[in-house]
Amino acid sequence: MDREGLKEVHEGQKEEVKKKGRRPLFAEIFESVAIAVVLAVVIRLFVLEPFYIPSGSMEPTLKENDRIIVSKLNYRFQEPKRGDIVVFKFPRDPKRNFVKRLIAVGGETVALKDGHLYINGQAVPEDYLPPGLRFSDYGPREVPEGCYFMLGDNRNNSDDSRVWGFLPENLIVGKAVLIYWPLDRIGIVH
Template identity: 50%
Template sequence: MENKRTKTKWLLGIIGVVILAGGILRWVVFQPYLIPTPSMEPGMAPGDHILVNRLSYRFWAPTRGDVVVFAFPKDLKRTFVKRVIAAEGETVELRDNKVFVNGDAIPEPYVKPGDYPPYGPERVPEGKVFVLGDNRRESEDSREWGLLPKNYLLGKAWLVYYPFQRFRFISRAS
């Protein structure tokens, strides 16, 4: 009888540790976010739920193509989701419905087709990134409010987990 109680205590202890670790991982490493607007279509639609790795930019610099969650520069209580188009030291320009970084057109298979106005050229200084939504016609981004300070980055989007039929890992090409 004593042996059964000991096993039960161990099992409950292990379950408690797993639940605690899951909670810590959820709030320290992975944070859920909701896509509220069509600015990231077609890859992410309004109502999509994503998981964001909050530790990414504590160890690595953001790079072109990363989908990031950040505090909105005009209202730090709000969060936005956009794609890094140009990092520190790069020059970005939008013309003829294409994006040029350092003078070269970059491939953007994730962009929703449509016209958008020219921008730049502008050199991205140290400590900042240039971000755009994938749906350029429906996105409030660096073209409107300027370059994003890197310290506003909250994390890198990792996967779409809901709705289940849209489940997928988020890559630089999607």
């Protein structure tokens, strides 16, 4: 094929691409928005979800009106462990979400005495508690297998396992990993 023939074929291909390949702008926008919505739903359902802290039961770690990100993946790959801050469905009303610190796991015996935590008879340091905090005694009680004992860091202002009992594993939503609001409190949750 000569040069002139190649030029005609090339021009014809350009014209065909223009006719076929150009979609209306609204179709491109709709497709982009649909993909973004699907990704957002998948991420929120299976990966990360924002939560609001409505009370002071976790102070000083989490304050009232903090907004946090909860990882729903962590507990798919590892077991919850003592010290984790966990979001879960409230056992007495699973439509409500609670956030507390995991204190003891199934098979452990938990007790609170003279303002100190004991697991299996051994004192457990709790550096995250407000200084000088005093709270009532509890236990000793053994945590059933497949359950957890949950407490708020602000022990005198917390509706927790001392009141409503042990948390079944199937009610766990995820692990609190990040405070994202207010801006002056942004950081990793410990």
